[in-house]
Amino acid sequence: MPERRSAKVEIYTTGGCPYCVRAKRLLERKGVDYIEYRIDRRPELREEMVQRSMGATTVPQIFVDGRPLGGSDDIHALEYRGRLDALLGLDGHEE
Helix, strand or coil, X not given: CCCCCCXXXXXXXXXXXXXXXXXXXXXXXXXXXXXEEECCCCCHHHHHHHHHCCCCCCCCEEEECCEXXXXXXXXXXXXXXXXXXXXXXXXCCCC
């Protein structure tokens, strides 16, 4: 069986943000590891997030292999359409 390719998932969040919690829960349900950047604890990361996301200022902002996917509603829409697993490198693999 070929080795599973894991996508690098990064998420910019703030504490107490329900959309951030919702996005992280979806990733966790899928067994996806992610790097979380708390911009409320490290405000210098906000400008980095805005630049990487091509201007988005709301949290969460989610990136897969450096590609901006958007926020919680965006990844849930990808999940609903059956496209999120492929982006995360999960398609075609059984746990």
